[in-house]
Amino acid sequence: MAKPYDLRRYPGFFAITLLCLVILYAPLVVVAVYSFNDSPSITIWEGFSLRWYVDVFTGPESGKFKEAAWNSFIIAITAATTATIIATLAATAVLRAGTFRLRTVSIGLISLPLMVPEIVTAVATLIFFNAIAIERGLMTILLAHIAFCIPFAYLPISARMQGIEATYEQAAMDLYATKRQAFTRILLPLMMPGIMSGFILAFIISLDDFIITNFVKGAGVETLPTAIFGAVKQGIKPNIMAISTLLLAVSIVMVALSWLIGRRDPAKGR
Amino acid sequence: MAGGGATGGAVQSETYREARTLLLLPAWVTLGLLTLAPLMIMLVYSFLTKEFRGGVIWEFSLDAYDQFFFDRGLFGDEPPKIEWTYIGIFWRSIWQAGAATTLSLLIGFPTAYFIATRPEGQRALWVFLVTIPYWVNLLIRTVSMKFLLRDEGPLNDGLIGLGIISEPLGIVNTNLAVQLGLFYSYLPFMVLPIYAAVERYNFALSEAASDLYAPRWAVMRRIVIPSVKPGIIAGCILVFVPSLGSFLAPDLLGGAKTFMIGSLIEEQFKGNAGNWPFGAAASMILLTMVLILLMIFARQSRKEAA
Numbered sequence: 001m002a003k004p005y006d007l008r009r010y011p012g013f014f015a016i017t018l019l020c021l022v023i024l025y026a027p028l029v030v031v032a033v034y035s036f037n038d039s040p041s042i043t044i045w046e047g048f049s050l051r052w053y054v055d056v057f058t059g060p061e062s063g064k065f066k067e068a069a070w071n072s073f074i075i076a077i078t079a080a081t082t083a084t085i086i087a088t089l090a091a092t093a094v095l096r097a098g099t100f101r102l103r104t105v106s107i108g109l110i111s112l113p114l115m116v117p118e119i120v121t122a123v124a125t126l127i128f129f130n131a132i133a134i135e136r137g138l139m140t141i142l143l144a145h146i147a148f149c150i151p152f153a154y155l156p157i158s159a160r161m162q163g164i165e166a167t168y169e170q171a172a173m174d175l176y177a178t179k180r181q182a183f184t185r186i187l188l189p190l191m192m193p194g195i196m197s198g199f200i201l202a203f204i205i206s207l208d209d210f211i212i213t214n215f216v217k218g219a220g221v222e223t224l225p226t227a228i229f230g231a232v233k234q235g236i237k238p239n240i241m242a243i244s245t246l247l248l249a250v251s252i253v254m255v256a257l258s259w260l261i262g263r264r265d266p267a268k269g270r
Numbered sequence: 271m272a273g274g275g276a277t278g279g280a281v282q283s284e285t286y287r288e289a290r291t292l293l294l295l296p297a298w299v300t301l302g303l304l305t306l307a308p309l310m311i312m313l314v315y316s317f318l319t320k321e322f323r324g325g326v327i328w329e330f331s332l333d334a335y336d337q338f339f340f341d342r343g344l345f346g347d348e349p350p351k352i353e354w355t356y357i358g359i360f361w362r363s364i365w366q367a368g369a370a371t372t373l374s375l376l377i378g379f380p381t382a383y384f385i386a387t388r389p390e391g392q393r394a395l396w397v398f399l400v401t402i403p404y405w406v407n408l409l410i411r412t413v414s415m416k417f418l419l420r421d422e423g424p425l426n427d428g429l430i431g432l433g434i435i436s437e438p439l440g441i442v443n444t445n446l447a448v449q450l451g452l453f454y455s456y457l458p459f460m461v462l463p464i465y466a467a468v469e470r471y472n473f474a475l476s477e478a479a480s481d482l483y484a485p486r487w488a489v490m491r492r493i494v495i496p497s498v499k500p501g502i503i504a505g506c507i508l509v510f511v512p513s514l515g516s517f518l519a520p521d522l523l524g525g526a527k528t529f530m531i532g533s534l535i536e537e538q539f540k541g542n543a544g545n546w547p548f549g550a551a552a553s554m555i556l557l558t559m560v561l562i563l564l565m566i567f568a569r570q571s572r573k574e575a576a
Contacts, residue, residue: 117515
C-alpha cells in the first residue's frame with residue numbers, strides 16, 4: 001500500500017542529509033583509520049599497528065609535542081576558568097540587575113569578539129602587545145584567549161539564566177537571606193549546568209584556536225595547534241595523524257560530557 | 271550573532287541592581303583592554319609609517335591605504351593608477367566565500383529541513399550528529415580534508431579503483447579545494463539556524479497551500495522558503511563571514527593562485543619583510559566590510575520582526 005501523501009516530505013532530502021553526514025565524517029574517519037597504518041608512508045596500507053601512537057609519546061618529536069600539549073592544556077584551563085567567572089558575573093548584571101544605560105553597550109562589548117573576523121582580532125592583539133611593549137610568550141597567549149573565550153562562555157550561561165525564574169531568589173530573600181546568600185546559595189547552584197557548559201565550550205574554543213595564538217605567541221612557544229601546523233607545513237606524516245586522532249578523541253569525550261551534563265539539567269529533562 | 275539578539279535577553283529582575291557595576295567590571299576591563307582597545311590601536315597603526323623590519327615609525331602617513339588602492343609605479347612618481355592586485359585578492363576572497371556559502375546552502379538547507387521534520391524525539395540526535403564535527407579542531411579538520419582530497423589520497427584511489435576516473439582529479443591547490451575546505455569548516459553553521467527556523471514553521475501553511483492546489487515544489491518555493499528566510503540569511507552570514515577572513519583553508523588546501531585576504535594579512539606580520547601599517551589597513555578594510563554586512567543583516571531582521 002502506498003504511504004499517505006505527506007506534504008512535509010520532499011524527495012531527495014533524506015539522500016542529501018546522508019550525503020551531508022558522509023561529507024562531515026569521511027575526512028575524520030579516514031585520518032583516524034590511517035593513523036593505525038603500520039607504514040611510514042601515508043598512502044599505502046600495510047596493516048594495523050599502534051606504532052605511530054608509540055612514536056607520539058616516545059619518538060624523536062615527542063618532547064616538542066608534550067610541551068605543546070602541556071601549554072595548550074594550561075592555557076585552556078586557565079582561560080576557560082577566568083572567562084567563565086567573568087561571563088557568569090556579567091550575565092547576572094545583564095539579566096538580573098534591572099535596566100540601566102550601559103546594559104546594551106555591555107551586551108555589545110561581550111558579543112564583539114564574535115563579530116570581528118578572527119584574523120582581525122589576531123592582528124589587533126599583536127599590534128596592541130607591540131604598542132605597550134609586552135614581550136610575547138605564554139602570558140600574551142593566555143590574555144588573548146581569555147578575551148575571545150568570554151562570549152562563548154557567556155552564551156550557555158545566559159541561556160540557562162533566562163530559564164531560571166527570579167522567584168527562587170525572591171523567596172529566599174523573603175525568608176531573610178541576604179542578596180549575597182541568594183546569589184551563592186540559590187542562583188549559582190541552579191546555574192551549574194549552564195556554567196559547566198560554558199566552561200567546556202570555552203575550553204574547547206581555547207584548545208582549538210590557531211590563528212590568534214599564531215600571531216601572539218612568542219618565538220619558540222608552541223601550543224598543540226601551532227606545533228601541528230608547523231609539522232604539517234613539512235607534509236602530512238603518520239605521527240601527525242595519530243596526534244590528530246587523539247585530539248579528535250578528546251573533543252568527542254568533551255562533547256559527550258557536555259551532553260551528559262545537559263541531560264541532567266532539570267530545566268530540560270522531565 | 272545578530273547583534274545583541276544572541277547574547278541579549280529580557281531583564282528578569284532587579285535583585286543585584288547595586289552590584290551591577292562590580293559584576294560588569296571584569297568583563298568591561300578584559301574586553302575593553304584586550305578587544306576594543308587593540309582595534310582602536312590597529313586603526314591608528316594603519317595610518318603610521320612602516321618600519322622596514324616589522325613594526326612602525328610613529329609618523330602619520332596614508333601610504334598603507336594608498337598602496338592598497340593605487341599604483342604609482344616603481345619609484346612612486348608616476349600618476350596614480352588603480353592598483354588591482356589587492357582589490358583582486360579581496361574580490362577572490364568574496365567569490366570563494368560566496369561559493370562556499372552557496373555549496374553549504376545547497377547541502378545544508380535540505381539537511382536542516384529533513385531534521386526539522388523528524389519526529390520530535392529524534393531531532394536532538396540528528397542535530398547532535400551534525401554538530402559533533404564542529405567540536406573537532408578546525409586545523410585537524412582542514413588537514414583531514416587535504417589528506418582525503420590529495421592526488422594519492424583515498425578519494426582518488428577509491429574513484430580510480432571503481433573505474434570512475436583513470437587519473438587523479440588534481441583537486442588540491444585549486445579554487446575548488448579551498449571552497450570545499452571552507453564549506454567543510456562551516457557547514458554546521460548553515461544547518462543550525464535553518465533548522466531552528468523550520469522547526470518553528472507552521473506546517474498548516476503548507477497544508478493550506480496544498481489544499482488550494484499548489485504543487486509540492488511550489489509550496490516549498492512560495493511558502494516554506496519565504497517563511498524561513500531569516501534562518502537562511504543567518505546561516506549564510508555565519509558561513510560567509512568566517513570564510514571571508516579564513517586563513518587555514520586557503521593556506522593548507524590552496525596554492526599561490528588561491529591567495530585570500532587572510533593570507534595577505536598574515537604575510538604582513540609573520541614574515542620579515544612585513545608591512546605592519548599595510549596589514550593593519552587591510553584588516554580595517556576587511557573589518558569594515560564585515561560590519562557593514564552585519565548591520566544590513568541586523569536592520570533586515572529588525573524589519574522582518576516588526
